[in-house]
Amino acid sequence: MMLSVENLTVYYERIKALHGVGFNIDEGEIVCIIGANGAGKSTTLRAVSRMIPAAQGSKITFQGENLLKYPADKVVSVLGISHVPEGRRLFGNLTVFENLKLAAFARKDKHAVEKDIERVFSIFPRLQERIGQKSGTLSGGEQQMLAIGRAFISGRRMMLLDEPSMGLAPLLMMNVFEALKEINAEGATILLVEQNARLALQFAKRGYVLENGSVVLEGSSKSLLENEDVKKAYLGG
């Protein structure tokens, strides 16, 4: 087991957002978490990447180590877990190239970084065409590519993706997911959060269904796609 999350509880101010969420991921897997708006999907990712504190009693283990003892930047630079946040959150005042370079901030292996940047450009040739452009001027699809490219460079033992399909036209969306498959085939384990449940379940091998801050269902994508409740609630009947 690569990542194991047990009894993950998160509070926003006084409001409990996650009620003891548990799931686990094996190395090399693609796993998705689906659920409605506000179910706690993004919150789960934020807690794993240590952007928000997990309440006492929560347990997150990554490759046998207690993940909760690492601050957010070390989760990326030491454990190699990157997080593509909701809304991408690129540095719009920096160029495409600078965004990629910044993702390598903590890395000492200069040559490998150069190679990784080249690899990002081979996966997303569009980014190379825009290399010197401020990332704030990119189209939505290009921004998503850059956000994924940035994560690829900062740490890719595991990538946490928050709604990569958001705001993308269907064709672009397929491009992005094809690229993610490629990245996964090269060894990155992927945890994906999606509102677009059908897309997520087609892409991932396994899934968890989150409702009001708790996991209510889990299983192979196939079984979830065929589940009547899932069909009714998330797949449009």
Added chain:
Amino acid sequence: MVFFFQNLVNALQWGSFYALIALGYSMVYGILMLFNFAHGDIFMVGAYIGFGVATGLTMLAAAGTLAIPNWMILVLTIIISMFLTSFVGILVERVGYRPLRDAPRASAAITGLMIGIMLETGNLILLGAQRVRFPTLIDSATYNIGGVFVTNKKIMIVIVSIGLMIALHQFVQRTKYGMAMRAMAFDYVVIPLMGVPINLIAAMTFAIGSALAAAAGILFGVAYPVLDPYMGIVFGWKAFVAAILGGRGSILGATLAGFLLGFIEIFVAMIFPSTLRDLIAYSIILVILAVRPHGFFGEPYSAKLRL
């Protein structure tokens, strides 16, 4: 015309002081979204550290332990004091601001005011109420350039200031730390997701701003050698005005606004009685801000403070 250039030289000198201090204000505001109201007092502390270093080095030179000329003492004083004062900035960030990073901005702002008062009174306790005299390190020389009188000190002050500003610009544009600072100014919440330690960049921002304020303090001490514990207050406020006028986090903006402030003050005093100087000068600034509320290079932004 000669009159104009004479005032221009003075304006450049005062603009240098304002700009150097404004840079620290602007960087901290841009990157950490907080007003470091203790910054004027860090300028004062920098001047006093400079006074201590310069006095010490002068004594060593007089005793023959250190055989270096006075100008070399000045160079060493600037470098050593910038280095030492940067730690004052790091300390202020660590004990004053870091615990309040997610607190309401008003709390962080009054922290700055309180730290400022602590630095002022701390200085009073340490050195007493007496003013101290910055040692004379370069002998004044006045050159007559086409009727305009320029002193070697003024030339030195302007050149050193502009040199530091160029160095800062290069640092911010060309190094990875500078890149992280620019990124953090845009969106500081997601900075850790890039593997960048946010505390390191915050400390570095304070260190650089404080070092620049120290340089300003020493240059001020060279030009006006009497220091007192409250010298930072007025300078702090004026530099703060320049930082806002320049636009949030804009280095070029803070620099230009610092110089503009110097120009407006000097030229208002040239035309009107000097008692009206600040009244008229800052009325002009008010009008500029009314027209450009985000300052010269500031962009309207929506702060995203949560992920």
